[in-house]
Amino acid sequence: MSFNVSDPLSLFSQWLDEAAGTEVNDPNAMALATLDADGTLSNRIVLLKGHDAQGFRFFTNYEGRKGLALEANPKAAALFHWKTLDRQVRLEGPVKRLSPEESQAYYDTRARGSRIGAWASLQSQPLPDREALQSRIDDYETRFEGLEQFPKPDYWGGFILQPLAMEFWRAGDFRLHERVRLTRRETRGDWTQSPLYP
Ligand SMILES: Cc1cc2nc3c(=O)[nH]c(=O)nc-3n(C[C@H](O)[C@H](O)[C@H](O)COP(=O)(O)O)c2cc1C
Numbered sequence: 527m528s529f530n531v532s533d534p535l536s537l538f539s540q541w542l543d544e545a546a547g548t549e550v551n552d553p554n555a556m557a558l559a560t561l562d563a564d565g566t567l568s569n570r571i572v573l574l575k576g577h578d579a580q581g582f583r584f585f586t587n588y589e590g591r592k593g594l595a596l597e598a599n600p601k602a603a604a605l606f607h608w609k610t611l612d613r614q615v616r617l618e619g620p621v622k623r624l625s626p627e628e629s630q631a632y633y634d635t636r637a638r639g640s641r642i643g644a645w646a647s648l649q650s651q652p653l654p655d656r657e658a659l660q661s662r663i664d665d666y667e668t669r670f671e672g673l674e675q676f677p678k679p680d681y682w683g684g685f686i687l688q689p690l691a692m693e694f695w696r697a698g699d700f701r702l703h704e705r706v707r708l709t710r711r712e713t714r715g716d717w718t719q720s721p722l723y724p
Contacts, residue, residue: 590649
């Protein structure tokens with residue numbers, strides 16, 4: 527009964543497209559698990575902002591908790607769960623920073639408020655009160671006043687997860703779910719696939 531995944535990237539794109547048609551919001555939301563320098567695991571949602579044969583891209587603050595974790599341990603596990611389709615996809619692999627140029631190109635497409643927010647937020651650091659954040663927002667609004675485009679902060683940009691393992695899961699009757707795990711030795715290598723017991 528297990529399905530054959532001849533091209534995992536295409537199957538991922540197909541499932542993501544289908545989820546875009548059925549999920550209420552954020553079909554591109556994925557849980558991203560990382561390992562802090564001290565070995566503590568942590569997890570949070572980020573949005574997938576592009577995927578292709580190179581890998582899966584997301585954007586964040588390089589100095590927040592996940593940014594520092596990825597600096598110390600440049601690998602991650604990502605998980606998509608589409609409730610409306612009863613499907614999940616798991617990704618595991620090394621993570622690299624995108625180039626500043628690629629990050630800037632994506633930054634330029636964001637709403638102004640989000641671009642200012644990237645400057646203003648000291649992501650994951652203690653916030654004394656909401657006014658402290660608002661005051662930083664006001665400062666950067668003043669700094670970039672009248673400018674349609676402006677540089678991103680050095681501490682903000684993209685990462686690319688290059689999976690060495692992917693798993694496609696879809697719900698089956700009586701919890702006899704279908705699972706196919708694909709692995710490869712190198713990030714550009716050929717995939718080997720195996721069905722798994724549910
Ligand atoms: C639906 C959703 C989408 C999110 N997208 C992002 C994102 O793309 N990038 C990001 O840095 N944080 C995003 N967040 C916030 C993160 O979950 C998290 O709170 C933040 O990145 C700080 O995580 P950290 O302290 O582990 O670095 C999103 C949260 C939700 C609920």
